[in-house]
Amino acid sequence: MTAPDPVVDPMLAPLAAPDPALLDRLHARLEAGAAAAGSLDIAYSVTGSPVGPLLLAATERGLVRVAFAGENHDAVLAALADRVSPRILRAPSRLAEAVRQLDEYFAGTRRTFELPLDRRLSKGFRLSVLEHLPRIGYGRTESYAQVAAAVGSPKAVRAVGTACATNPLPVVVPCHRVLRTDGTYGGYLGGPAVKAYLLGLEAAA
The missing domain is CATH 1.10.10.10 (Winged helix-like DNA-binding domain superfamily/Winged helix DNA-binding domain)
Known part of the structure; x- marks a missing residue:
C-alpha cells in the first residue's frame, strides 16, 4: 500500500527567491523617499575596479570617502556614521557620476577627476x-x-x-x-x- 503524500502546511513551505528586479525597484523607491524626506545624509555604493571593490560614499557636499576592500567597508561605514551622520543608505544613483569617472580613469581615458569633494574628514x-x-x-x-x-x-x-x-x-x-x-x-x-x-x-x- 502506497503511503499518502505528506501534507505540507503552506505557511511552512520555503519562500520563493525574491525577484532581483523587484528588489531593485523597491530599493530605488526607498532611496528616492529618503532623499525627498531629507533623511539621507550619506549615500554609498560599491563598484568593481582593477584594484578590487571600492566603497564610494558621498554627502550633499560631494564625495567624502573612497575605501579599498582591505580597509573593511563595514568598518568604514561605521566610522562615517560616527563622524558624519548615521543616516546612511546604499544609493547607487547618487554615486553614478563618480563610478563613471573612475571607470574612465582605470580605462586610461581620464587623467583628472571633476567631482565635488567633501573634505570634512581632513583638517x-x-x-x-x-x-x-x-x-x-x-x-x-x-x-x-x-x-x-x-x-x-x-x-x-x-x-x-x-x-x-x-x-x-x-x-x-x-x-x-x-x-x-x-x-x-x-x-x-x-x-x-x-x-x-x-x-x-x-x-x-
Missing part, C-alpha cells in the same frame, strides 16, 4: 597636503620632501607621509603619486601592489 596640515596632491600631474610624482616644501613646511616630511596614509579619498586625490626621496614607494592605504598598479597605469598612458 589643518593634512588638509593642506591633500589639497596640493591634485596639482601633481597625471603620470608625474613628487617626493614627500617636495610636497612638504610645496605646502610651506619643508621640515614636515613625516607629517606629509601621515597625511597621505590617512587620505580619505585615495585614487581621486592622488596620494599614490608621492614617493620617498630615493624613489621607493613608501606606505599606501591600498597596499604597495595597488600603488604600483596606479603608477604603472599612469606611466603607460
Whole structure:
C-alpha cells in the first residue's frame, strides 16, 4: 500500500527567491523617499575596479570617502556614521557620476577627476597636503620632501607621509603619486601592489 503524500502546511513551505528586479525597484523607491524626506545624509555604493571593490560614499557636499576592500567597508561605514551622520543608505544613483569617472580613469581615458569633494574628514596640515596632491600631474610624482616644501613646511616630511596614509579619498586625490626621496614607494592605504598598479597605469598612458 502506497503511503499518502505528506501534507505540507503552506505557511511552512520555503519562500520563493525574491525577484532581483523587484528588489531593485523597491530599493530605488526607498532611496528616492529618503532623499525627498531629507533623511539621507550619506549615500554609498560599491563598484568593481582593477584594484578590487571600492566603497564610494558621498554627502550633499560631494564625495567624502573612497575605501579599498582591505580597509573593511563595514568598518568604514561605521566610522562615517560616527563622524558624519548615521543616516546612511546604499544609493547607487547618487554615486553614478563618480563610478563613471573612475571607470574612465582605470580605462586610461581620464587623467583628472571633476567631482565635488567633501573634505570634512581632513583638517589643518593634512588638509593642506591633500589639497596640493591634485596639482601633481597625471603620470608625474613628487617626493614627500617636495610636497612638504610645496605646502610651506619643508621640515614636515613625516607629517606629509601621515597625511597621505590617512587620505580619505585615495585614487581621486592622488596620494599614490608621492614617493620617498630615493624613489621607493613608501606606505599606501591600498597596499604597495595597488600603488604600483596606479603608477604603472599612469606611466603607460
